[in-house]
């Protein structure tokens with residue numbers, strides 16, 4: 781199983797959004813790195829034991845929707 785998971789995040793329109801989402805997801809236990817592609821709305825989350833639900837909650841709490 782890969783240590784990197786991808787999420788389709790809706791509502792990110794600028795680099796400020798990307799920074800906000802990255803900062804929120806970085807707080808999730810086990811997250812080593814995050815990478816946002818604004819053009820596609822893709823968030824990559826790297827970490828060996830990251831809880832999927834916690835990542836989704838962090839994105840939602842930051843004010844964005846995840847598909």
Ligand SMILES: [Cu+2]
Nearest residue numbers: 793794796797
């Ligand atoms: Cu923005």
